[in-house]
Amino acid sequence: MKISTLYRSNDYHLFRDITDAVEKQIRAAMADNEIKAFFRADDIAVPSENFSKMMGLFLKYQIPLCLAVVPSWMTKKRWEATAEFREKGKALFCWHMHGYRHMNHEPKGKKQEFGPARSPQAVLNDLTRGQKRLQTIMGKDLTQVFTPPWNRCSMDAMMMLKKAGFTGISRSHGSLPVAPEGLEDIPVHVDLHTRKEKSAEESRPTLLEEFKTGLASGMCGIMLHHMCMNDQAFLLLEYLLELFSGYRQIKKVTYDYLISKNENQ
Ligand SMILES: [Zn+2]
Secondary structure (H helix, E strand, O other): OOOOHHHHOOOOOHHHHHHHHHHHHHHHHHHHOOEEEEEEEEEEOOOOHHHHHHHHHHHHHOOOEEEEEOHHHOOHHHHHOOHHHHHHHHHHEEEEEOOOOOOOOOOOOOOOOOOOOOOHHHHHHHHHHHHHHHHHHHHHHEEEEEOOHHHOOOHHHHHHHHHOOOOEEOOEOOOOOOOOOOOEEOOEOEEOOOOOOOOHHHHHHHHHHHHHHHHHHOEEEEEEOHHHOOHHHHHHHHHHHHHHHHOOOEEEOOHHHHHHHHHHO
């Protein structure tokens, strides 16, 4: 996976610029709304320098992070390697399931692990296998929210998620089909690292547009891919975390908060 062109720019003012523009959007959105925000990091399981660096930043700014764990990549040993962060972060970190093997099963079109090419039974088998594996390794630390690889899945898959006991799903903002009742839709709006524009000049306005949409929705979801982050990507992430931590009026949440709030209603 390649990092976005945004982080291959030599313009070091760019990241300060983007952060200032996001701050203006925060102020505008706060005028009419209470704002909530969450950060979600995908493709979690394998320890790495980037993983530790990312976790360190969320701890430094005391901002919650939802971590999307790939079941077939996770092992007891790898889980144990996250212990120091879990001990320091406690409720800051919310661990949930990201696909089963993170494998494409669609013969054509966009990549999906749980797309229309698969039978509901095959989907259910993978989901319950993944869920059992993570429950065995992670125990009560597993939250029953699902992030499908590539942010998309079929209606059958969402029905099977419900059957397997999941209560929420996180895809891209505007994803179809609409999530069925009983499966809370918790979309991400902002793609920090895997956006596809050809240049930083093209990336900047579309990235800001995503922040605007997210902040205006009242629940801004921000997606990270730590594995492909470079120094510039860590710089922008740190600016953003510093910005968000400075606004107490923005409630920084995890799926645990969103799901339990739902249950209490
Ligand atoms: Zn992924």
